[in-house]
Amino acid sequence: MAKRILIVDDSASVRQVAGMALTRAGYEVVEAVDGQDGLAKLSGKLHLIISDVNMPRLDGIGFLKAIKANPSYKFTPVIMLTTEAGEDMKNQGRSAGAKAWIIKPFQPQILLDAVAKLVLA
Amino acid sequence: MMPTDSVFVAALPILAKQIENARQQSEDAILALSTRFRGLVTRLDGAMAASEKGSGDGGRDLGNAMADGRTQLLTVIDALMAIRDSRAALITEIRSLNAFTAELADMGKEVEMIAFKTNMLALNAAIEAAHASGDVGRGFAVVANEVRQLSVASRTTGKCIVAKIEVITTALNSIVGANEQAVLKEAAAVKASETRIGNVLASFGGMTEKLLASAQEFRGEGEEIKNEVMESMVQLQFQDRVGQILSHVVERIADLGARGAASGGEAADERDGAADQYLADMAESYTTEEQRRIHLGGPAAEVAPQAAEFF
Numbered sequence: 131m132a133k134r135i136l137i138v139d140d141s142a143s144v145r146q147v148a149g150m151a152l153t154r155a156g157y158e159v160v161e162a163v164d165g166q167d168g169l170a171k172l173s174g175k176l177h178l179i180i181s182d183v184n185m186p187r188l189d190g191i192g193f194l195k196a197i198k199a200n201p202s203y204k205f206t207p208v209i210m211l212t213t214e215a216g217e218d219m220k221n222q223g224r225s226a227g228a229k230a231w232i233i234k235p236f237q238p239q240i241l242l243d244a245v246a247k248l249v250l251a
Numbered sequence: 252m253m254p255t256d257s258v259f260v261a262a263l264p265i266l267a268k269q270i271e272n273a274r275q276q277s278e279d280a281i282l283a284l285s286t287r288f289r290g291l292v293t294r295l296d297g298a299m300a301a302s303e304k305g306s307g308d309g310g311r312d313l314g315n316a317m318a319d320g321r322t323q324l325l326t327v328i329d330a331l332m333a334i335r336d337s338r339a340a341l342i343t344e345i346r347s348l349n350a351f352t353a354e355l356a357d358m359g360k361e362v363e364m365i366a367f368k369t370n371m372l373a374l375n376a377a378i379e380a381a382h383a384s385g386d387v388g389r390g391f392a393v394v395a396n397e398v399r400q401l402s403v404a405s406r407t408t409g410k411c412i413v414a415k416i417e418v419i420t421t422a423l424n425s426i427v428g429a430n431e432q433a434v435l436k437e438a439a440a441v442k443a444s445e446t447r448i449g450n451v452l453a454s455f456g457g458m459t460e461k462l463l464a465s466a467q468e469f470r471g472e473g474e475e476i477k478n479e480v481m482e483s484m485v486q487l488q489f490q491d492r493v494g495q496i497l498s499h500v501v502e503r504i505a506d507l508g509a510r511g512a513a514s515g516g517e518a519a520d521e522r523d524g525a526a527d528q529y530l531a532d533m534a535e536s537y538t539t540e541e542q543r544r545i546h547l548g549g550p551a552a553e554v555a556p557q558a559a560e561f562f
Contacts, residue, residue, distance in 0.1 A: 139491075141278075141488075141490070141491040141494065142278075142282045142285070143278075143281050143282055143285040143484075143487050143488065143490050143491065144488055144491050146282075146285045146286065146289055146484065147285070147484050147485060147487070147488060150289050150292065150481075150484070154296075183538075184495060184538045209559075212538075213491065213492050213495055213538055213539045214538055214539075215539070215540045216540075216543075220560070223562075224562045228562060229561065229562055230559050230560065230561045230562065231559070231560045231562070232557075232559045232560075233556075233557050234488055234491055234492065235485060235486070235488035235489065235491075235492070235554065235556055236485075236488070236556050236557075237485060237556045238481070238485065240556065240557075240558060240559055241559075243559070244559040244561070247561075
């Protein structure tokens with residue numbers, strides 16, 4: 131059975147690139163357009179979550195904190211996929227419980243390697 | 252508050268809308284392009300899978316079909332050769348019958364010879380009967396005449412037997428001759444069939460190899476095109492960065508416009524450090540490294556993909 135991954139990003143083109151790479155690698159992908167939509171899409175078993183940081187309505191850090199406060203998903207690994215490269219923002223992500231930080235633009239293989247590593251962990 | 256005037260206040264919101272419109276158009280176009288690229292990759296995947304299936308798991312199915320066809324055609328050749336061999340065996344049998352007919356012909360001639368000798372014996376008996384007198388001589392003459400008639404009949408029968416055997420021998424020789432011709436023709440036909448089948452198989456083998464090579468080349472080209480398209484999709488991620496930068500510019504312009512409007516387009520905030528504070532706030536709100544570099548007066552260095560950082 132395919133492992134389910136939630137992608138939360140307000141950029142449709144990024145969702146497409148990431149979604150296509152993951153789908154071709156055999157994962158089942160659920161998409162959300164921002165943090166608030168991401169929370170609404172939390173249902174069933176999720177093996178991993180990929181989230182942008184800068185998004186309207188609810189940003190990635192707020193979304194990450196909400197996930198970690200949810201007993202059903204607090205142990206689901208989260209990868210932050212963002213244009214943010216500053217150490218302050220990375221520290222916020224690390225403190226909130228992110229497992230990895232990938233800066234856009236990203237190579238799909240780098241994302242797939244990170245996903246494979248965290249899904250198996 | 253930054254220095255401002257009424258033109259500034261009136262123009263800024265319009266400029267902000269123009270930039271936002273350009274950003275939105277760019278995002279829509281990039282999304283449409285990305286969607287088309289994704290469709291292309293999906294179709295290429297389908298075409299390559301169909302090609303893989305058509306040539307049968309890297310050509311193994313096609314190769315097996317060729318080998319199977321070769322085996323079946325060689326079975327046909329074997330069957331033709333078996334027919335040829337059975338005809339040769341028939342000829343051998345007929346030749347052995349010929350030997351018997353020769354024996355029968357000799358026996359027929361023997362019968363004829365015995366009849367001839369019996370006739371001679373009957374003639375002598377008739378002569379001796381003529382020398383005898385009275386009833387004994389007449390009776391002897393009747394017997395001698397009957398024996399002579401029998402010998403004549405036997406000789407006629409012997410001749411008939413010899414004649415019939417000659418007819419049979421001629422017919423058998425004719426059959427043997429016809430069969431020998433047929434065997435020669437069949438051997439030539441089998442040989443020609445073998446050659447033709449070999450040529451057809453070689454031709455199909457060559458076509459199969461070309462087909463497989465072509466399919467493999469198609470898949471190789473398809474894979475390269477697919478990778479190119481996927482790489483192009485990766486490049487389209489610039490839109491996300493551009494969108495964020497433009498959104499930030501729009502927000503800041505809107506903010507400046509609002510500030511100007513609040514001051515009636517005339518007042519100027521010239522408190523010590525107000526501009527520095529505003530720029531510091533602006534720097535805090537950046538989301539990309541190139542924004543920060545440009546803010547500090549540096550170049551917007553190229554943004555290259557980086558490795559993942561694990562926590």
